[in-house]
Amino acid sequence: MRHPYLLWRSFLIRDNWKKSTGYALSFLSCFCLCFGFSTVYGQEGEEVDAKSLFEYHCATCHGADGKGTKRGHELKAPNFADANWQAAKTDEEILNSVINGKNKMPRWSDKLQPEEIQALARYVRKLAPEKRS
Numbered sequence: 001m002r003h004p005y006l007l008w009r010s011f012l013i014r015d016n017w018k019k020s021t022g023y024a025l026s027f028l029s030c031f032c033l034c035f036g037f038s039t040v041y042g043q044e045g046e047e048v049d050a051k052s053l054f055e056y057h058c059a060t061c062h063g064a065d066g067k068g069t070k071r072g073h074e075l076k077a078p079n080f081a082d083a084n085w086q087a088a089k090t091d092e093e094i095l096n097s098v099i100n101g102k103n104k105m106p107r108w109s110d111k112l113q114p115e116e117i118q119a120l121a122r123y124v125r126k127l128a129p130e131k132r133s
């Protein structure tokens with residue numbers, strides 16, 4: 001009969017690979033946990049992904065480039081990429097229309113968080129044509 005300690009040692013050596021995968025797994029889950037926390041935290045903070053939101057909720061009518069889709073044109077959606085349109089609109093008007101809707105444009109205050117609407121209103125400004133200098 002071998003000494004129990006030696007048995008234990010040989011067990012450990014034989015199972016070394018298991019131990020290292022174990023370490024790798026716990027490292028990985030720790031990493032995932034931290035990453036998960038940071039994403040949840042990011043959603044609570046100011047970081048709203050306005051581009052994705054716009055493409056998801058607004059692009060059906062306004063198009064990803066803001067110029068308006070066929071459906072949008074039928075409903076009389078404006079062209080956000082038109083400098084004259086941008087110049088004629090105040091930030092308040094844009095924000096107000098997204099919150100409360102306007103004619104065929106649906107209201108968004110029931111579906112989106114205030115900070116998401118704010119971010120989208122800012123994003124509409126980014127769809128303006130690039131100024132050439």
Ligand code: HEC
Pocket residue numbers: 054057058059060061062072075076077078089093094095097098102103104105106108120121124
């Ligand atoms: C069902 C189609 C549709 C969807 C979806 C839609 N819009 Fe509109 N949107 C319109 C139409 C139509 C108008 C033109 C309203 C008018 O002036 O008569 C408009 C106008 C606007 C205006 C200009 C408002 C003004 O004061 O002139 C903004 C800004 C706007 N939309 C932003 C958004 C944003 C942001 C989203 C996504 C959250 C969105 N729209 C989703 C149809 C849509």
